[in-house]
Amino acid sequence: MDRAELADFLRRCRARLEPATVGLTAGARRRTPGLRREEVAQLTGASVDHYTRLEQGRGSRPSRQMLSALARALRLSEDERDHLFHLAGEEPPRARHGPTQHVRPGLLLVLDRLHDAPAQVYSDRGELLAQNAMAVALCGEVEPGENLTRLWFTVPAARRIFPPEDHAAHSLRHVAELRAVFAARPEDAQLAALVKELRASSEEFDALWTEHRVAVRRAETKRFLHPVVGLLELGCEVLLTADRGQRLVIHTATPGTETYERLRLLRVVGLQNFGPVAGPA
Structure with missing residues (x-):
């Protein structure tokens, strides 16, 4: 681990980002350009002290989960993430016979601009890659990389978060989508392992x-059955990336x-009145 180079890289990446770029308000007048350390910590879910130590070159070795969170928060390209x-x-994480799970900065920028609409980015295997604040308020916060079909x-x-009478349709949709991807990428080891696991663990x-x-x-x-605001009937639009490996919902x-x-x-209301739901959308 090269602490000095890591610290320098984090500082420079932070300095080039404006709050609006990542969906934050600028707030009070800033003395220096870019995000504040506490804002990066907020975006990654880390403590301010932990992130500050990384930037000062005296922190412990960050976990792979933390590195992935930093790549998302700082809007790094795939080369910068590596x-x-x-x-x-x-x-660096490598896709095994499937599309990368790294969300492109441009797609994250679109996600951040959707202030009044719940929006999430998924892989075609069903892994949640990113969600905006409204999606968290609607569905609860889900760990990045969690597979929503498995959930x-x-x-x-x-x-x-869904009416019971809609569950059967959701189950069929999850399986039918996974079937289509499975046929298109039979060499995808992760996908094959997921199907094997679910066939063994779920009779449905x-x-x-x-x-x-x-x-x-x-x-x-x-239809979503939210514990605070009640029933919502929402239109669902799906935008695919060029390789069709990721989708913005x-x-x-x-x-x-x-x-x-x-x-x-x-x-x-946001998340003020209820805890995590951890439900797929």
């Missing part, structure tokens, strides 16, 4: 898998509807 990992003495079929609490998944349904997510209407409400007003209320 450089960050090398400076920390770690091998759906193995964690009962993941379903509580196994039964649906044997039906051999195939579908790709497109625009649809979804945006949930919107029609102005003038009851759901629109409830979504506005959710933006105000």
